[in-house]
Amino acid sequence: MKFVMERSNETRIERAQQVKKKRRRLILTINLVLISAIAITTVLSMKIRQEQSSSAMPKLAAVNAKQPQSIDPADPHKQVTKKDQVGNKEPENRDPSDSHNEKSSGEDTKASQAASAAALQKAKVVYLTFDDGPNQYTDQILDILSKNDIHATFFMIGSQLRDEKSSVERLIHEGHYAGLHSMSHSYSKLYKSGGSDHFIQEFKQEQALLYKLTGVKSSLIRAPYGSAPQIGYNFRTAIYEAGFKMWDWTVDSKDWSYEGKPAKVIEQVKRQIHRKQEVILMHEKKQTVQALPQIIAYLQHQGYSFAVYKPDHHVVVNFGKDIRL
Secondary structure: OHHHHHHHHHHHHHHHHHHHHHHHHHHHHHHHHHHHHHHHHHHHHHHHHHHHHHHHOOOOOOEOOOOOOOEEOOEEEEEOOHHHHHHOOOOOOOOOHHHHHHHHHHHHHHHHHHHHHHHHHHOOEEEEEEEEEOOOOHHHHHHHHHHOOOOOEEEEOHHHOOOOHHHHHHHHHOOOEEEEOOOOOOHHHHHOOOOOHHHHHHHHHHHHHHHHHHOOOOOEEOOOOOOOOOOOHHHHHHHHHOOOEEEOOOEEOOHHHOOOOHHHHHHHHHHHOOOOEEEEEEEOOHHHHHHHHHHHHHHHHOOOEEEOOOHHHEOOEOOOOOOOO
């Protein structure tokens, strides 16, 4: 009887040990599965973050565009006339050694342009832009710019070009850029017609008119009232496919709202200036003419150099951050 009881106790102990071993194995298996799942989840999460990070990286703003007018590489502000181009035409019979000199000259020009672009990115640069001209204030603005040896970008309304043709010719001759600002500057016509067709039509019409009057084909536009929120992705695609580039601004002087208050215009500019590259929106108004000399002096004191838009050194400045424009 005693032997049977001892045998029964041993059996129970063996079974208990086996159960413990099974539990340990089960727990170990579960732990391994959990660790594997955590590892897989971590790897996938890292890959997703890397993909999102790479897709969200900002792209270079400097992209090439078609040049509306010929430019002398030795003097970027000087236009090359048709007479200059004819005078520089190569004769048909050339010395073979000239091709080597041409290649070296071309490489030097490219190197110079690359160096200029690199310097532009490092320096503090400001673009002065003027909307809604040409008008009675255009020549006054040009006088101030000429006195300070500064070139600016003008976004002009097409319906005013003929009446102010002499001012348009002057600003182009003096090295400023003639940009496009639509024919009508009408919000309802440009944005409430159900699509981008009328918008594109107006800018193509102005582009053709400017070319007819001056011989300059401009490709840079500024949408009246800015591109946001009325110009979405599909609208921007239409602008891109029409061959235009589009600028908004980084600093809004709000000069149009400060009639007779040039000090307020200056205050707005000072308050908003802080980036290494700024595009200042101004209009051809009396108060802007009065404020401009002090604005220029302030920007110079802050260490900014002044730049004019150049298609071969295009920078992206639109509210949608669309690198196509």
